[in-house]
Amino acid sequence: MRILIMGCGRVGAGLATQLADEGHEITVLDTDSFAFNRLLPKFSGRRLVGSGTDDRMLIEAGIEGTDCFIALASGDNRNILASQKAKEMYGVKTVVTRVKDPLRSELFARLGLHTFSPTKVGVTLAHEAIFQGA
Amino acid sequence: MYIIVVGGGAVGYGLALELQQMPDHEVTIVELSGSRTSQLRAEIGEMVVHGDGSEIAFLEGVGAGRADLLIAVTADDGANLITCQVAKHWFNVKRTIARVNDPRNEALFLRLGVDSIVSAAGAVMAQIEATLPEHTIIPLMALEGTRLHVVDIRVQEGSPAAGRRLRDLEFPPEVLVSVVIGKQGANVPSGDTVLQVGDEVIAVIPRESDAAVRKMIAGPIEGA
Numbered sequence: 001m002r003i004l005i006m007g008c009g010r011v012g013a014g015l016a017t018q019l020a021d022e023g024h025e026i027t028v029l030d031t032d033s034f035a036f037n038r039l040l041p042k043f044s045g046r047r048l049v050g051s052g053t054d055d056r057m058l059i060e061a062g063i064e065g066t067d068c069f070i071a072l073a074s075g076d077n078r079n080i081l082a083s084q085k086a087k088e089m090y091g092v093k094t095v096v097t098r099v100k101d102p103l104r105s106e107l108f109a110r111l112g113l114h115t116f117s118p119t120k121v122g123v124t125l126a127h128e129a130i131f132q133g134a
Numbered sequence: 135m136y137i138i139v140v141g142g143g144a145v146g147y148g149l150a151l152e153l154q155q156m157p158d159h160e161v162t163i164v165e166l167s168g169s170r171t172s173q174l175r176a177e178i179g180e181m182v183v184h185g186d187g188s189e190i191a192f193l194e195g196v197g198a199g200r201a202d203l204l205i206a207v208t209a210d211d212g213a214n215l216i217t218c219q220v221a222k223h224w225f226n227v228k229r230t231i232a233r234v235n236d237p238r239n240e241a242l243f244l245r246l247g248v249d250s251i252v253s254a255a256g257a258v259m260a261q262i263e264a265t266l267p268e269h270t271i272i273p274l275m276a277l278e279g280t281r282l283h284v285v286d287i288r289v290q291e292g293s294p295a296a297g298r299r300l301r302d303l304e305f306p307p308e309v310l311v312s313v314v315i316g317k318q319g320a321n322v323p324s325g326d327t328v329l330q331v332g333d334e335v336i337a338v339i340p341r342e343s344d345a346a347v348r349k350m351i352a353g354p355i356e357g358a
Contacts, residue, residue, distance in 0.1 A: 055238045076148055077188050077212035084215075089242055103190035103214070120331050 004066045004092075005027065006052030007073035011098070011118075013038035015070065020045050027061050031073075053084040056068055058090065068094040076101050081114055138201045138227075140187030140217050141208035142174050145233060149205065150178055162196050166208070173334045188217045190224055196227040207233040207252070216238070218248045244278050266267040270352035271344055274336070282308070283338045285347070289333045293353030303324030303350060312336050 001024045005012050008030040012125065017040055020026045020128030029052050036047045052073060063069065069086035071079035076099045083097040088133035096113045099105035105117035137153060139146050142165030153161045163178075164187040165171045171184040173351060185192040187206065198204070204221040206214035211234060218230035227230070232248045236241050237255040260272060272286040289296055295303055300311055300323055313336040314323045329335070329351070339347050 054236075063224055076211065077210070077216045080216050081212035084246060085242060101189060103224075104188070104220065107190065107220060111219065111223060 001025070001069040002062065002065060003027070003068045003070065003085075004058075004061055004063060006030075006069070006071045006079070008035040008038055008047075009072060010038065012070075012072040015072070016045060017043055017090055025044075029057065029061050051078075053078050053085070055085070055089075058082070058085065063090045063092065066090075066092055068092065068096070070096045073097050080108055082102070082112070087113065092124065135195065136160045136162075136200055136201045137203045137205065138162050138164065138193075138198060138221075140206045140213075141184060141233070142167075142170055143207070143209060145207040146173065147178075149207065149264065150174075150181065152179075164192075164196065186214050188220060190220055193225065197226060201225065202236060202302040203227065203229045203231070205231045208237055211235050211239050215243055215246065215248065218243075219246060222247055224295045240276075244276065252327075263332065277338070281342065282338055283341055284312075284336065284338055285344070287335045287337065287348060287351045289329050289331055289351055290340065290353045291331055291334065293329075293339060294349075295329045295330065295351045296331045296353070297328060299325060300327050300329070305350065305353075306340070306346045308340050309343060309347060310338045312338060 001085060003024050004020055005016050005028045008028050013074050014021060016026050016028045020043055027048060027074050028092060029048050029050060031051050032068040033049045052058065069092045071083045073079050078098060079097050083095045086092040087095045095114060097113050098124040099108060099115045099117055099118050102117045109115045137159055139149055142163050146163055150161060153159055161181050163182045165174060166184055166186055168184055173294065174182040181317055183196060193324060198221060204218065204227045206217040208214055214232040218232045221227040221230050229249050231250045231252060232243055234251045234253040235242055237253055240251055240253055240256065270288055270290060274286055275284045275285050277283060291303050311322050311323055314327055315334040316330055335351055
């Protein structure tokens with residue numbers, strides 16, 4: 001699959017590495033070239049400096065031929081904006097969006113995005129851990 | 135009416151001053167920066183609150199559930215779009231208006247249900263187009279979700295349409311001449327209406343027909 005990842009933080013870099021190992025064709029986009037230091041030297045995918053909310057960048061990153069777009073930048077709004085572009089304007093089939101705010105995550109899931117909230121996951125895990133220990 | 139303005143920059147501030155003059159409106163200005171909030175509160179008072187206007191929990195606190203209108207005018211297109219979507223789909227705010235900073239985002243905003251967009255670049259472009267003789271077709275309004283837009287074209291000297299009846303003009307498909315503004319005032323034309331040099335024509339046309347319609351009504355481009 002051709003996969004475009006927006007945001008090369010710990011999650012973005014980790015996912016990019018794993019997907020590249022599995023043989024997928026990966027492009028990673030980040031506004032800060034320093035973020036690419038999180039990728040191992042053996043990473044074979046493309047690294048591109050630019051914003052995933054900018055149409056010119058998205059096109060340069062190959063959004064038009066991509067099978068999957070994953071938004072993992074730090075800002076919720078930027079992730080949601082870019083994901084809606086990928087889905088609505090460029091017709092990307094699989095779009096996954098990280099939304100830290102659990103309420104916004106719920107709302108945009110209702111509006112058709114595949115969202116997940118690390119905050120909600122964290123709350124659940126912490127809550128479970130408390131009562132497992134008890 | 136209860137109006138929430140998100141973004142206390144130059145646009146939000148100007149808007150707040152205008153809205154303050156209108157009685158019967160309750161207005162809240164939401165500003166993300168703490169220091170900017172203090173500055174605005176010193177100037178225009180308690181109506182300014184500090185917070186993230188795209189955050190659902192925060193919007194609930196400022197009464198978004200009873201807002202009639204939400205206007206998002208920050209410098210960040212992501213924040214403006216998402217704030218309007220949250221207002222519309224979470225709080226059922228009747229009307230949302232967003233500022234679009236990057237003109238390439240205009241189509242997306244309208245498609246995703248923002249009721250009106252305000253684009254500085256778009257507005258300036260329309261002015262430029264109105265000034266340049268080679269841009270004699272002025273886009274007035276895009277029709278949401280279609281390829282159609284409403285345009286204003288002036289019949290100029292040398293126009294192939296001048297002195298001819300509308301019914302005799304071979305327009306591209308889906309072109310509708312809605313209003314002709316001449317010396318006698320504005321008229322809804324019939325097929326027998328004859329266009330005169332100096333007339334202004336308001337038409338609904340598909341975007342891809344801009345060049346063809348311009349050539350036909352406005353006439354040859356000077357110096358081209």
